[in-house]
Amino acid sequence: MASRRGVRLRSVGAALGERITRHRKALKDAVFCFASLEPGRLTLAFHNESGWIAVRTRRVDNGLAELLPGALKQEAAAAGATEGGTLYLVGESLLELPPTPVPGWKVIRIDEPSSPASPAAASAPARMAAAD
Secondary structure, three states: OOOOOOOOOOOOOOHHHHHHHHHHHHOOOOOEEEEEEEOOEEEEEEEEOOEEEEEEEEEOOOOHHHHHHHHHHHHHHHHOOOOOEEEEEEEEOHHHOOOOOOOOEEEEEEEEOOOOOOHHHHHOOOEEEEEO
């Protein structure tokens, strides 16, 4: 695909790792969950005072507001992570979605550019919003 577009592929990396790196300055709490939303997939990375403790992924068809509280509770239990704290929810066009309250969690939504593959979008600043 890269050669068809006339560019050279330098590396391939997981979206989760790239998003964590891109937003690490915003991750101020010691205990949190970094939730990366991609089309059809929700990845939850749990962090505590000792560091990263687990990464869990599940399929998402639609209805993030309905799915997220239950998924977060189940995956935190499966990972042995603390249930509650700060939830950094990262994905495209998140600020356009209605608020997603999650009991026990302070939700901070980080909106990303619609096309991180383009150089202009990758350098564009993300927008953040907090909701309780």
